[in-house]
Amino acid sequence: METYDLIVVGSGPGGYVAAERAGSLGKRVLLIEKGYLGGVCTNWGCIPTKSLLHSAKQYRHTLEGEQYGLEAKGLSYNLTKAMAWKQDTVETLRSGIGFLMKSNKVETLFGEAQFIDPHHVKVGDTVYATDFLIVATGSSPFVPPIEGSKLAHVLTSDEILSVEKIPETLAIIGGGVIGVEFASYFSMVGTKVTVIEMMDEILPMMDGEFAKLMRREMKGVDFKLGCKVEEITPEGVVYTDAKGVRQTIASELVLMSVGRRPNVAGLENLKLEIARTGIAVNDRLQTNIANVYAIGDVNGKSLLAHSASRMAEVAISNIFGTTRQRMRYNAIPWAVYSLPEGAGCGLTETEAAKRGIAVKSQTVQMRSNGRFLAEQGKRAGGLVKVIADATTNVILGVHLLGPYSSEMIWGAAALIEAELRIQDVKEIVFPHPSVSELIKDACFALDHTL
Amino acid sequence: MAQQVVMPKQGNSVESCIIVEWNVKVGDKVAIGDVLCSAETDKSTIDVESTAEGSVLALLYKEGDEVPVMVPIAVVGEPGEKVEVASAAPAEQEKEVGNLEEMVVAPLSVTPSQESTGSSPRARALASSLGIPLSSLYATGPKGRVIERDVLNAASQPLTPAAREAALKQGLAAPVAGSGIGGRVLASDLVSPVVAPAAPSLPSSPTAEGPVTEIPVKGVRKVTARRMMASIHGTCQLTLHAFADARALKSLRAGFKASKSELGLTDVTLNDLVLFAVSRTLVDFPAFNAHFLGDKMLRFSSVHLGMATDTERGLLVPVIRNSQNMSLKAISLEVKRLVAKCKEGSATPEELSGSTFTVSNVGSFGIEAFTPVLNVPEVAILGVGTIVLKPNEAKDGTVSFIPHIGLSLTMDHQAVDGADAARFLKALMDNIASIDLLLAL
Numbered sequence: 063m064e065t066y067d068l069i070v071v072g073s074g075p076g077g078y079v080a081a082e083r084a085g086s087l088g089k090r091v092l093l094i095e096k097g098y099l100g101g102v103c104t105n106w107g108c109i110p111t112k113s114l115l116h117s118a119k120q121y122r123h124t125l126e127g128e129q130y131g132l133e134a135k136g137l138s139y140n141l142t143k144a145m146a147w148k149q150d151t152v153e154t155l156r157s158g159i160g161f162l163m164k165s166n167k168v169e170t171l172f173g174e175a176q177f178i179d180p181h182h183v184k185v186g187d188t189v190y191a192t193d194f195l196i197v198a199t200g201s202s203p204f205v206p207p208i209e210g211s212k213l214a215h216v217l218t219s220d221e222i223l224s225v226e227k228i229p230e231t232l233a234i235i236g237g238g239v240i241g242v243e244f245a246s247y248f249s250m251v252g253t254k255v256t257v258i259e260m261m262d263e264i265l266p267m268m269d270g271e272f273a274k275l276m277r278r279e280m281k282g283v284d285f286k287l288g289c290k291v292e293e294i295t296p297e298g299v300v301y302t303d304a305k306g307v308r309q310t311i312a313s314e315l316v317l318m319s320v321g322r323r324p325n326v327a328g329l330e331n332l333k334l335e336i337a338r339t340g341i342a343v344n345d346r347l348q349t350n351i352a353n354v355y356a357i358g359d360v361n362g363k364s365l366l367a368h369s370a371s372r373m374a375e376v377a378i379s380n381i382f383g384t385t386r387q388r389m390r391y392n393a394i395p396w397a398v399y400s401l402p403e404g405a406g407c408g409l410t411e412t413e414a415a416k417r418g419i420a421v422k423s424q425t426v427q428m429r430s431n432g433r434f435l436a437e438q439g440k441r442a443g444g445l446v447k448v449i450a451d452a453t454t455n456v457i458l459g460v461h462l463l464g465p466y467s468s469e470m471i472w473g474a475a476a477l478i479e480a481e482l483r484i485q486d487v488k489e490i491v492f493p494h495p496s497v498s499e500l501i502k503d504a505c506f507a508l509d510h511t512l
Numbered sequence: 513m514a515q516q517v518v519m520p521k522q523g524n525s526v527e528s529c530i531i532v533e534w535n536v537k538v539g540d541k542v543a544i545g546d547v548l549c550s551a552e553t554d555k556s557t558i559d560v561e562s563t564a565e566g567s568v569l570a571l572l573y574k575e576g577d578e579v580p581v582m583v584p585i586a587v588v589g590e591p592g593e594k595v596e597v598a599s600a601a602p603a604e605q606e607k608e609v610g611n612l613e614e615m616v617v618a619p620l621s622v623t624p625s626q627e628s629t630g631s632s633p634r635a636r637a638l639a640s641s642l643g644i645p646l647s648s649l650y651a652t653g654p655k656g657r658v659i660e661r662d663v664l665n666a667a668s669q670p671l672t673p674a675a676r677e678a679a680l681k682q683g684l685a686a687p688v689a690g691s692g693i694g695g696r697v698l699a700s701d702l703v704s705p706v707v708a709p710a711a712p713s714l715p716s717s718p719t720a721e722g723p724v725t726e727i728p729v730k731g732v733r734k735v736t737a738r739r740m741m742a743s744i745h746g747t748c749q750l751t752l753h754a755f756a757d758a759r760a761l762k763s764l765r766a767g768f769k770a771s772k773s774e775l776g777l778t779d780v781t782l783n784d785l786v787l788f789a790v791s792r793t794l795v796d797f798p799a800f801n802a803h804f805l806g807d808k809m810l811r812f813s814s815v816h817l818g819m820a821t822d823t824e825r826g827l828l829v830p831v832i833r834n835s836q837n838m839s840l841k842a843i844s845l846e847v848k849r850l851v852a853k854c855k856e857g858s859a860t861p862e863e864l865s866g867s868t869f870t871v872s873n874v875g876s877f878g879i880e881a882f883t884p885v886l887n888v889p890e891v892a893i894l895g896v897g898t899i900v901l902k903p904n905e906a907k908d909g910t911v912s913f914i915p916h917i918g919l920s921l922t923m924d925h926q927a928v929d930g931a932d933a934a935r936f937l938k939a940l941m942d943n944i945a946s947i948d949l950l951l952a953l
Binding site: 386388390454455456479480481482483486 | 672673674675677678689691692693695696698699
């Protein structure tokens with residue numbers, strides 16, 4: 063029987079990073095994947111959506127570019143070509159991961175893993191033994207048991223990435239990150255989009271003020287908040303609105319994006335402790351079984367690709383290196399790649415209030431920024447908010463809505479991780495002109511002293 | 513010719529003494545036998561007398577300094593005489609802090625004086641040069657002392673700006689490694705500094721209204737404070753209470769009191785009788801006539817009874833040596849001799865050390881039972897209470913009241929178990945109940 067130092071099941075941004083890090087330490091690693099290398103992120107999530115969103119944004123900017131001198135005639139959006147570009151991107155990255163595994167001497171095995179016990183995994187007819195096991199099986203779109211949810215025109219985020227034609231109308235059930243990104247994409251390429259959200263605001267992790275502006279800026283999308291979907295028919299979606307009135311909207315396609323569930327089926331033999339949100343782990347990503355670690359979406363702690371990658375590093379460090387490393391969740395940035403973009407890191411005021419932390423905050427308008435004004439114009443909306451501890455002045459949260467947000471937000475993570483205070487951030491030199499200067503402006507708005 | 517006065521040798525076990533208070537200052541005239549200073553050993557306070565006559569030319573140590581015995585502490589000579597002071601103090605300190613490893617692994621037998629517990633001189637010097645407040649340091653030295661290593665740790669420790677501010681403002685200490693990025697110490701990682709048990713930081717000023725008298729803690733009070741705290745901190749104390757039939761005790765005492773004075777028994781007290789019973793009972797229970805030293809226990813074949821004694825200077829514990837071989841009369845006489853010496857302050861360190869078991873009697877105050885604190889490293893201590901009447905039901909159902917004496921046995925559960933202690937206490941109760949028979953043995 064082949065024996066490994068580590069077997070990793072699942073090759074998403076959690077699994078493949080774990081395999082890569084362990085391989086680079088000279089460990090004997092087996093990475094098992096039932097689909098494609100890269101998991102949901104590379105194949106059906108982060109990457110393909112970014113490819114499509116970028117093409118749609120280019121299309122939109124060109125259409126609206128007349129105000130700053132861009133005249134285009136006969137402009138159209140070719141979905142087939144956009145999909146081909148997307149596919150090429152995905153395949154390139156996928157093979158890149160394969161190369162990465164090879165160069166780190168990670169053995170890759172394609173097939174469904176059967177967990178025999180914490181030290182043995184079977185693929186096909188072969189059993190592989192291991193000292194340590196990392197479960198990185200990810201999550202899948204959750205389809206609630208609504209009548210009509212099995213109809214052919216009801217798609218999840220997986221299937222909608224292979225539509226062959228841009229629909230006239232699209233109803234999106236669920237206004238989370240996935241719902242909002244697809245709403246943004248399809249509205250940019252001409253679809254009439256309706257987002258039906260059960261809560262009274264979209265994007266729960268976003269500051270309320272920002273979410274409101276986000277809805278306003280996504281002009282082509284109709285948001286139905288506080289609405290409960292009752293039934294999906296071949297013609298459209300039936301829901302009860304916030305006032306309790308039954309409504310119907312016609313829709314050619316329906317996207318079901320109400321959330322994701324951890325992939326925990328088949329893990330029974332490991333006798334892991336599994337909560338509703340995922341496999342229970344400690345801050346070293348260790349499960350109740352000492353040699354089994356669970357990282358990424360499957361533990362439900364933070365359903366983000368970069369969280370999974372960090373969890374992979376923490377787990378590998380605890381297995382093969384120092385046990386000093388712990389997973390910290392207080393400074394994990396998130397981003398929505400819609401138009402406009404939004405990003406955040408740390409606490410919102412609502413969350414701070416829930417935890418009983420007294421905070422102070424300042425919001426600045428992006429149009430006060432040189433670069434933003436130059437590129438977006440006077441009427442565009444955008445916000446930057448900095449939240450700090452009311453007594454210690456430690457930066458607790460940074461929220462952005464506007465261009466480059468996703469590229470700037472790592473800086474906020476650095477501020478929060480380093481526990482910098484308002485006065486410390488004011489001493490950092492930000493490049494000019496850049497939208498990032500607004501973070502410094504917000505800090506000065508919180509405290510004008512030098 | 514100037515003469516040096518040395519710290520006198522105080523028995524065989526005392527290696528150093530702490531100067532509590534100087535009674536003289538430079539320029540004072542002293543005669544041989546004049547008390548120059550009081551000094552304390554870990555057992556008692558002694559007076560250091562001048563061994564020379566003349567004028568005090570120099571005092572070589574400050575109050576609070578710990579001085580090894582036979583080391584010069586003062587110089588006495590003709591006024592104006594030139595003195596070459598070869599002070600041992602700085603050299604001693606160098607040695608003490610010179611080797612950090614040694615300090616951490618095995619605290620030197622010359623322990624620092626209480627005043628300096630908290631930080632070593634090197635730590636203080638380094639902290640001051642780096643501008644690090646001592647209060648913000650995490651102490652890893654013996655007895656919670658901040659040592660040089662702690663300062664170096666703090667100096668090289670990556671604290672976040674918020675953590676540094678919180679440490680300074682709130683006097684919190686940073687652990688060696690934090691939970692932040694790259695092991696940075698976050699504000700939430702800070703902890704309250706470890707305070708040495710012997711030098712607790714107490715509220716600086718009382719809030720009570722009215723006149724306040726400040727009494728410095730020194731001498732016997734300080735020794736007692738340290739030893740009691742060490743006892744409570746270092747042992748697992750458990751106390752058993754019982755009452756022994758005191759009829760024989762009382763009638764014997766009454767008999768002695770009425771006896772002819774030439775027999776020399778009229779002054780035999782109830783306490784003497786209890787001490788006698790304890791001395792005989794311990795012989796059968798060697799586990800209680802013992803010292804617990806952590807990695808080993810010492811059992812003694814002789815019973816050296818410590819006797820807690822209340823004096824004006826504070827609590828002293830003189831020792832009745834080889835009590836198991838002494839007659840009741842001999843015990844009684846030895847107790848009186850020792851108590852008298854303690855009260856006048858002339859008990860020697862030898863007389864105040866070496867006990868294997870201690871008895872503390874507060875019965876004369878009407879206390880029935882209490883929880884005596886172990887006189888470490890002893891395994892047990894007996895508290896003796898007052899005599900009270902206890903109802904007793906005879907076989908025929910008649911109830912009578914019988915005098916009983918309170919016995920409280922505190923034992924170190926590290927060394928012995930509850931049942932052992934119960935057996936010992938039961939034997940003692942039986943021996944006290946039939947003390948008249950025990951005397952005949």
